[in-house]
Amino acid sequence: MTGLTRIGGNVLSGVALDRAAHRRTDAAWLQTRLDDPATRFLAIWRQSAVIRLGPEPRAVIHYRETLDGLLDARAEPTLLGIDADQGEEGAAHFVVDLSHVAADDLLARSPGGELLDLRDSVQIVPGSDSALIAYARALTYWHRRHRFCGACGAPAEPREAGHQRRCTREECGTVHFPRTDTAVITLVHDGDECLLCRQSRWPPGMHSTLAGFLEPGESLEECVAREIGEESGIVIGDVRYHSSQPWPFPGTLMVGFMAQALSREIAVDETELEYAHWYRRRDLLDRRDSDEFRLPGRYSISRRLIEDWLAGYIPP
Ligand SMILES: [Zn+2]
Numbered sequence: 001m002t003g004l005t006r007i008g009g010n011v012l013s014g015v016a017l018d019r020a021a022h023r024r025t026d027a028a029w030l031q032t033r034l035d036d037p038a039t040r041f042l043a044i045w046r047q048s049a050v051i052r053l054g055p056e057p058r059a060v061i062h063y064r065e066t067l068d069g070l071l072d073a074r075a076e077p078t079l080l081g082i083d084a085d086q087g088e089e090g091a092a093h094f095v096v097d098l099s100h101v102a103a104d105d106l107l108a109r110s111p112g113g114e115l116l117d118l119r120d121s122v123q124i125v126p127g128s129d130s131a132l133i134a135y136a137r138a139l140t141y142w143h144r145r146h147r148f149c150g151a152c153g154a155p156a157e158p159r160e161a162g163h164q165r166r167c168t169r170e171e172c173g174t175v176h177f178p179r180t181d182t183a184v185i186t187l188v189h190d191g192d193e194c195l196l197c198r199q200s201r202w203p204p205g206m207h208s209t210l211a212g213f214l215e216p217g218e219s220l221e222e223c224v225a226r227e228i229g230e231e232s233g234i235v236i237g238d239v240r241y242h243s244s245q246p247w248p249f250p251g252t253l254m255v256g257f258m259a260q261a262l263s264r265e266i267a268v269d270e271t272e273l274e275y276a277h278w279y280r281r282r283d284l285l286d287r288r289d290s291d292e293f294r295l296p297g298r299y300s301i302s303r304r305l306i307e308d309w310l311a312g313y314i315p316p
Contacts (some may be wrong), residue, residue, distance in 0.1 A: 039091060039135075045106055052111075053114055058129055078161060126175045134248045142251060150176065154167055181253070184227060185254050186210055188232075193279060205291065209306065212267055225259075231267065235261070241315060
């Protein structure tokens, strides 16, 4: 078993904050916390966060003082939560979107820091930092793409400490909520073999499990069966839920399953996949870390599905 398997949630989940949803409408409390020199700010610049490199890399946390002059309305501070272990008095954490600031200005306020994408920083910072960045990044991405009301086109403004946007046109007033798209990702197995695929746009040698987005009017199990059928031609039964993972690239929840194959003959959809093959457990164990045959990063749910299956685990 690897450290990622069976116990606990997936990487990118597990934000160590009390989200304090009841405080999101408390304007006085929010202003006090925004003015508090102890309040912590995580800056997102486009899709990146500032990481302090060195022997123990960490996400850089800013304070009012270090972001002096930048904490205006354009930064759209959004409440992430308060320190979970300190009750109501715990330090508040906000994400601020500083995409409009010159990168050099932000880095000058972050000694030793560099802007890294989450796909890179997740490999070097502690899991609690990655979860916080994943949460913050998903929120800022949503805000950036919902400046205007989808119903009438008028500007929409943040509400509820950044957990909603509301249309500013009085007759409309539509409230918009942060959007998470649902995708299923499935390890299909049959005895001593599992089904992996390859897309031509992936890095050389990369292989993974099959995945696809949920459609309206569809259950998760139906989506699994449809996606596997469309992409590989394999018929499946006995779909079992494994675990889920926030996947903020840019705003998805990955819902992971294992499914028993009921057929063997592969017929790939060539617009989606380069190929799909059955792989024997023994061969994968021998090849999984070689240069010519690669598996997804260890932080991904797809890797966890594969590693758990290799270790003999199928959800009950
Ligand atoms: Zn509107």
